Amino acid sequence: MFNRLKYRMQLWELQRRRDKITSQVRRDVAASLAKKESSHVRGAIRDGAQMDIDEVDDDISVLTTQFYVAQARRRFVEIPGEDS
Numbered sequence: 083m084f085n086r087l088k089y090r091m092q093l094w095e096l097q098r099r100r101d102k103i104t105s106q107v108r109r110d111v112a113a114s115l116a117k118k119e120s121s122h123v124r125g126a127i128r129d130g131a132q133m134d135i136d137e138v139d140d141d142i143s144v145l146t147t148q149f150y151v152a153q154a155r156r157r158f159v160e161i162p163g164e165d166s
Contacts, residue, residue, distance in 0.1 A: 089149040093142065096147045107131040 110127045154161050 085149070085152065089145065092145055094135050096138055096145065100135060100142075101136050103131055103138065 107127060110131075111124050114124045114127060151161055153159075
């Protein structure tokens with residue numbers, strides 16, 4: 083029970099971090115448009131944010147995989163291999 087709660091809290095925190103990055107990018111791009119900066123500036127903003135989002139998505143994937151592997155082991159369920 084506590085493992086599930088811990089997982090949910092960590093997942094919520096990661097999702098919240100992802101949402102913050104997304105909303106910050108929207109604000110930054112809107113500000114760039116308002117300043118009439120070039121599309122290269124907006125592209126750089128989006129590229130930087132995409133790297134941050136990808137990192138958070140990887141953290142979410144690792145967290146979820148670890149949680150479900152632990153659940154499978156606890157219930158003596160065979161874990162499929164990577165080639166499956």
